[in-house]
Structure formats: C-alpha cells, structure tokens
Amino acid sequence: MKTIRSIAQDFARICQITEIVRGFSELVAPSICIECQGFALNGWSCTTCTSQVEWWTDQWCPVCANPPNRSHAAGCHSVKLSKPVGTQTKLPWVQARSLATYSGSIRSACLSGKKKHGMWLSEFLTDLWWDLHSAWASKIGPCWIVPIPRHWSRRFLEGHDPSAFLSSKIAQNWSPAGGQSANFLKRSRATPYLSDLYTEERFRVTAQLFQVTKSAVDELARISTVVLVDDILTTGATAISAARALKLAGAKTIYLATMARTLEAES
Numbered sequence: 001m002k003t004i005r006s007i008a009q010d011f012a013r014i015c016q017i018t019e020i021v022r023g024f025s026e027l028v029a030p031s032i033c034i035e036c037q038g039f040a041l042n043g044w045s046c047t048t049c050t051s052q053v054e055w056w057t058d059q060w061c062p063v064c065a066n067p068p069n070r071s072h073a074a075g076c077h078s079v080k081l082s083k084p085v086g087t088q089t090k091l092p093w094v095q096a097r098s099l100a101t102y103s104g105s106i107r108s109a110c111l112s113g114k115k116k117h118g119m120w121l122s123e124f125l126t127d128l129w130w131d132l133h134s135a136w137a138s139k140i141g142p143c144w145i146v147p148i149p150r151h152w153s154r155r156f157l158e159g160h161d162p163s164a165f166l167s168s169k170i171a172q173n174w175s176p177a178g179g180q181s182a183n184f185l186k187r188s189r190a191t192p193y194l195s196d197l198y199t200e201e202r203f204r205v206t207a208q209l210f211q212v213t214k215s216a217v218d219e220l221a222r223i224s225t226v227v228l229v230d231d232i233l234t235t236g237a238t239a240i241s242a243a244r245a246l247k248l249a250g251a252k253t254i255y256l257a258t259m260a261r262t263l264e265a266e267s
C-alpha cells in the first residue's frame with residue numbers, strides 16, 4: 001500500500017520528467033513558430049510572423065508607449081477615470097519603453113512566458129528589448145531594476161514569477177551600464193486576473209496593492225532611480241500602483257520597461 005508521501009514523490013517525479021521531455025523537445029525541435037507552428041529559423045517566430053510584429057520605433061510615445069498611428073485612447077500623461085476612483089492626472093514614470101505591440105508572436109511569447117516552461121521565450125524577449133533600448137538605457141546611469149511581482153501564493157503555485165524573471169534578465173544586460181536587480185516590491189494580496197476587468201475595476205483592484213521591502217528605503221536613499229519591469233502594459237493600473245509605492249519609499253525618477261503594449265480600445 002502506497003503512502004501519501006510516496007504518491008507525492010511519484011507525482012513530483014512525473015512532473016520533473018514532463019519538464020525534461022518538454023525541454024528536450026525544444027532542444028531537438030527548436031524550429032517551430034510559436035504563433036503559426038510553421039518553420040522558424042530563429043527558433044521561435046517564423047519570417048512571416050516576425051515581419052508582422054509591430055516593433056517599437058522612436059516614433060512611439062515615450063511616456064505611455066503607444067505607437068504613433070494609434071490615438072491615445074486613455075490619454076497620454078493621464079488616465080481618465082470616473083469617480084470614485086478619481087482622475088489620474090499624470091503617469092508616475094517619466095518614460096516607458098516597450099518592445100512591441102501585444103499581438104502575434106509577441107503575444108504568444110508573453111503568454112508562454114507566464115508559465116515556467118515558457119521562460120526561454122521570456123529570455124528572447126528581454127534580449128530583443130535590450131537590442132532596441134540599450135542606447136537609451138545606458139544614458140540613465142545607476143538605477144534599480146525592479147520587477148512588479150506576483151503574489152507569493154501564485155508564485156508558489158506556478159513555481160514562476162514572469163516579471164521577476166524578465167527583470168533579472170534585463171538587469172544582467174544592464175549591469176555594465178549601472179543597472180542592478182532589486183526586488184523592492186511585495187504584492188500585499190492576490191488579485192483576480194486583470195485581463196477580465198474593465199479599466200475602472202483594474203484601478204480599484206490595484207489600489208495600494210504593493211508594499212516595499214525594508215531595505216528599499218535605504219537603497220532608494222542611495223540611488224533614487226528605478227526601472228520598473230512588467231511583461232504587458234495595458235491600462236497601466238498595476239504599474240501605476242507599483243510606481244506610487246516606490247515613490248512613497250523614496251524613488252525620485254521612475255522608468256517603465258515592458259515587453260508588450262496592449263492597444264486600448266478607442267473610446
């Protein structure tokens with residue numbers, strides 16, 4: 001008769017094997033496009049799907065990271081909200097930089113990157129992000145690279161925190177230019193999936209969502225520039241909440257680095 005412990009051990013072994021098989025299949029068959037399942041020479045996105053990606057250019061809005069051909073649905077520098085949430089008059093960061101719009105292979109890579117087995121795609125994204133923005137990033141000087149973390153319960157359940165992973169990879173690239181990884185933020189409660197919520201609800205759910213770690217105040221007194229890192233920027237509700245917590249803890253200048261910019265519905 002099997003004990004619960006031995007069943008749990010068997011289960012853990014099966015999970016490990018699944019991870020290994022998945023990793024192995026990506027090694028031997030790395031040439032599948034994540035978007036259309038066609039042949040992908042670069043290992044993740046075929047030529048057609050890559051050419052359809054709307055990559056960041058210097059024409060994009062440097063504050064809200066919207067492409068130039070889109071109207072600023074929520075308004076640049078401001079997010080118009082009805083009461084009782086109130087009107088946000090100014091975004092708390094000075095600049096935001098995205099890799100691309102949230103569509104096609106970038107969307108697929110972001111969604112896979114939310115899972116542990118998709119971490120290799122997150123690494124692609126951060127390298128591409130760095131290729132696009134290294135010249136800009138290198139001018140910022142000493143700064144903290146801070147992820148917008150998951151709640152501990154989700155990190156525990158999924159065994160992975162996508163923003164923390166992206167942030168650590170970006171910090172590796174950034175370190176010669178003075179960027180240092182810093183996990184200053186803690187999410188104080190678990191939140192529902194924001195993608196299911198309207199803008200107003202997102203701001204309500206993310207209000208006072210973050211706390212800073214004890215060491216953050218001292219560290220921010222030393223270096224007060226922060227680069228917040230998140231995978232997807234939609235309304236900015238989560239990032240605004242995170243940035244506010246850091247400002248209260250002493251951050252003076254905040255930048256936002258995101259992999260994908262969702263195009264808001266025109267209103």
Ligand SMILES: [Zn+2]
Pocket residue numbers: 033034035036037038045046047048049050
């Ligand atoms: Zn494709």
Ligand SMILES: [Zn+2]
Pocket residue numbers: 061062063064065066072075076077
């Ligand atoms: Zn803008």
